[in-house]
Structures are given as C-alpha cells and as structure tokens.
Amino acid sequence: MMEDKNINEGGQMVFEQPETVAYSESITDVIKRDAALVEAELERYLAEEYAGKNETTEAMKYAVLGGGKRVRAFLVLEFCRMFGGSVEAALPFACAIECVHASSLVHDDMPCMDDDVLRRGKPSCHVKFGEAEALLAGDALLTFAFELCASNKYVSHKAVRYAVATLAHESGVMGMMEGQTLDLKNEAASYSDLKKIFLRKTSCLIKAACLLGYFAAVDNPSSRDKENIGKYADAIGLAFQIHDDILDVKGDTATLGKTAGTDEKNNRKTVLSFMSMNEAEDEEALLTLLAVEVISGYENSKNLCDLAVWLLARKK
Numbered sequence: 001m002m003e004d005k006n007i008n009e010g011g012q013m014v015f016e017q018p019e020t021v022a023y024s025e026s027i028t029d030v031i032k033r034d035a036a037l038v039e040a041e042l043e044r045y046l047a048e049e050y051a052g053k054n055e056t057t058e059a060m061k062y063a064v065l066g067g068g069k070r071v072r073a074f075l076v077l078e079f080c081r082m083f084g085g086s087v088e089a090a091l092p093f094a095c096a097i098e099c100v101h102a103s104s105l106v107h108d109d110m111p112c113m114d115d116d117v118l119r120r121g122k123p124s125c126h127v128k129f130g131e132a133e134a135l136l137a138g139d140a141l142l143t144f145a146f147e148l149c150a151s152n153k154y155v156s157h158k159a160v161r162y163a164v165a166t167l168a169h170e171s172g173v174m175g176m177m178e179g180q181t182l183d184l185k186n187e188a189a190s191y192s193d194l195k196k197i198f199l200r201k202t203s204c205l206i207k208a209a210c211l212l213g214y215f216a217a218v219d220n221p222s223s224r225d226k227e228n229i230g231k232y233a234d235a236i237g238l239a240f241q242i243h244d245d246i247l248d249v250k251g252d253t254a255t256l257g258k259t260a261g262t263d264e265k266n267n268r269k270t271v272l273s274f275m276s277m278n279e280a281e282d283e284e285a286l287l288t289l290l291a292v293e294v295i296s297g298y299e300n301s302k303n304l305c306d307l308a309v310w311l312l313a314r315k316k
Contacts, residue, residue, distance in 0.1 A: 027306035059137035067120030085217025106138035175204035203237025235291035
C-alpha cells in the first residue's frame, strides 16, 4: 500500500506532504540557517567555558566547529518546533548532540579505528594535534555535551532528566558505542546483521536528537509520540548509513571531505557486500518513504519530511 501510493505511473517516487503550514524556504535553506545558528551557539559556549587556551580545548574547538551538515542539531530544533517549543529551549540540546557526534568522529578517525586522515575537508583531529590530544578532546566533547544538557535553563527539570538519560543511553554501550564495537569486529554475515549495526551506530544518535527536540517542547511525553519518533529516526538512520556506503564507492574525496574508498581499503562489510548498487538505492528510498509516512501525520511536519528526502540526494 505504501509503495502504490507513492509511486506514479512512470515508476517515479512521489512524496506528498500535508499542507498544514506555508514554508517560504527550501529545506536546504532551513538546514543552512539552523547550522549557522548552532555554529554560533557552539562558539559562544566554548568561548565562555574555555576562555583560557590549552591544546585540548583547541582540539575540541577544531573538531566541533567549522563544518558539517548539522543534521542531528537540525532534528533537535525541528522536532522542538513541530511540537510547539522554542528555539531557545532546543539550542542547548542541539549543541550537546553535536558535541557527542564530533566526539564520535574524532575517535572514529583514529588509527585504532578507521585510521582516516581527513574529516570535513581538513586533517583529522589526531593528525592535527596528535593521538593523545585527540583522544582527550573526544572525551572532553562527550562530557561537555552532558554539561550542556544539564545546564539547559529554558526547560523543566523533568525535561533535563529525560534528555540526559536518553542521550546517555543512545550514545552509550547499548547504543552508538555498541554499534562502533560491532562495526570494528566486521562480522556481519547478512544484511540483517548489518542493519543491527547501523541501527546502533547511526540511528541511535539520530533518535536521541529527535527525542531531545521533543523533550524540549513537551513536559509529558506520550508513548505513541516516542514510538513514532523512534520509527522515523530508525528509518532515516538506516537510509543515512546506506547512503554513506554508496557515497564511499560513488563519491570522491574532494566532495566528501573525507577519504573515499575507505570501506574497501579496510575490507569492511557494507550494504554493498550483500546487495547490488541498484538494490541499495531502492532500499534507502523505501526507508525514506517509511520515515515520511510515519511523521507526515503530525502538524507542521513538512521540514522533517523534506529532510528525509533531502538526505537521499546529498553528495557528502
């Protein structure tokens, strides 16, 4: 039923969104605007917290500032908006998510993991500052994220508790870090095994971002909302990781801002280990349809629907 309703007679995918709100900006404009907003807020937080300079704080700033799509931060802001919350309430949580994400990238690039020398078009943190400082900077960004969450003065104490617990769970050993562990073992024997890794490695932090935006707006979260948010996050997270696997083959280093072809170099299992390129592209398209379908029933969900579609077309 889902496929019939979203595919036209020519076999092309069609995404129909509810006309609940008039948007004058394209999704690209909104993402760029929110990225600039979060970048400025991160700069302010880091300047206030770390006015004195040392190498670790400089490595932190190097890792988290000046690049990236800020998709996770966008999700925090947009879920908060969709449920009627304020940008002020969402920004500390959005910055916290970006600190956790940057921490994971710093550690992911290190020689003991992916051993990648480029990130966001510049030398990886460990190349610029050395392995010890990169390790400390990644740890410091992770702890700073929880400080930002706990210090959010624009939400209730209840919302802070929800946010801290959710971020810890989804980024911890039962979430993103478990995904990294499984990814390093490289033991996936099927696409089903690989999906379990993707759900931990990528979807968990995306789910945390969506839920933190929800908690910034809603003091009494409902099970139904959390279930739908989880389905949306799982679907775009899986699609996001599949697209990353495709870009690692189709993309180039200059566009990606990181080294292309690292999966093959490291003999890593990817979605293309278990299906063809066309099948992988179909799979991410169907996951995108699922994400759109589960969230489009909410008022003011257009930007979140558009984001899911936008992620299919990204080049980096």
